[in-house]
Amino acid sequence: MVESKTRREAIEEGRSLLQKLGFNGFSFQDIANRIGIKKPSLYAHFASKEELGLEMIAHYRHDFERWAEKHKNDPIIDQIEGLFRIFSKFARDQNKFCPLTVLSAEFQTLPISMRKALTDMTRFQEAWLVDLIQKGIRAGHFRTDLDPLQTAHIIQSLGFGVQHLARLHQDTDRILSMQAQIRNLLEVRP
Amino acid sequence: MVESKTRREAIEEGRSLLQKLGFNGFSFQDIANRIGIKKPSLYAHFASKEELGLEMIAHYRHDFERWAEKHKNDPIIDQIEGLFRIFSKFARDQNKFCPLTVLSAEFQTLPISMRKALTDMTRFQEAWLVDLIQKGIRAGHFRTDLDPLQTAHIIQSLGFGVQHLARLHQDTDRILSMQAQIRNLLEVRP
DNA sequence: GGCTACCTTCCTACCGATAGGTAGTCTATG
């Protein structure tokens, strides 16, 4: 068996706790309680909390890559806005954050290996955005004076930041309302 | 004496640690070590870590209000961009975050009283932005089709989010480069 | 089939470090 049931459940519960409380906001004890085993049993599946953390990042990266692949032929603006729909879905589910957002907030207290995995995936998402923006410009849908990298930074910053403000003010609508702003930023004005 | 030297030093060191590591990232022990006293002595000045947290928020709010007052007659766009200069200054000083940004990331694990103080100050900053945007529109410097509240949300989200990404990628320039985007968003196009 | 050896996964019990916080005391200053 490639992946045991317990291991899968631990990663799932871990991700849920991670997205709600942060990596330093939950313990192995919490996970053990939720999946109904004792804490030391988790060490049969993960050598350390750091290893679980790396698994959770890989897990989310896998999800995101599959999602991107599935929507790669959708209209470009829909794909970009899809990122905000994902954030909105997380937020409506018990005030969760996107894993990248919550982990980047704890960056300074994370093990080095997790910092790297996090930075790598954020770069991956940035490259995904840059590619879409370039395609949109070439197709004549987006303004030709956009700097694709700079624009990707703006979209990522908006996405990270709006999640914090939405939770702070209990206003999940705010996340989706950023979509109009993104369109306004990207699309050619008539 | 309204405020003792030790108390002042504790708040200062606490704020520095807060902005670097988050509220859950430092302990009373850390503060005590840095200011050269023993941990229990801090309880002569703060009844709890929560009380210190509230003091630190009040401290930052006081700083911000004084800063806003000092610059209230500057050109409007300079005032708004000033927010990003503040963030940039924090980031270049040992990867610090603005206190509101770092605390909002830990929102779910914060005592209720601190959540309220944080939400209140974020609203205050939002109102400050809304006021400036309205003034800019009335003065003919900004586009007339802007929704001031919505625009303030965009600026705040950009500010919060860009700090995370700047630290993640060790790229403090990214914070200041948002200024051009803000101008582009606000100012009338020729 | 029956035996041994091993691996996985769970358990109880425990470790040292650290967290926030308390009790009681000493000492300098007003």
Next chain:
DNA sequence: CATAGACTACCTATCGGTAGGAAGGTAGCC
């Protein structure tokens, strides 16, 4: 002589992690 502010000593809870053993399945071998 009271108070503020420092101290030593200690509390309970929790953290990440380890030691050692029991239960169950499996693989190789006679």
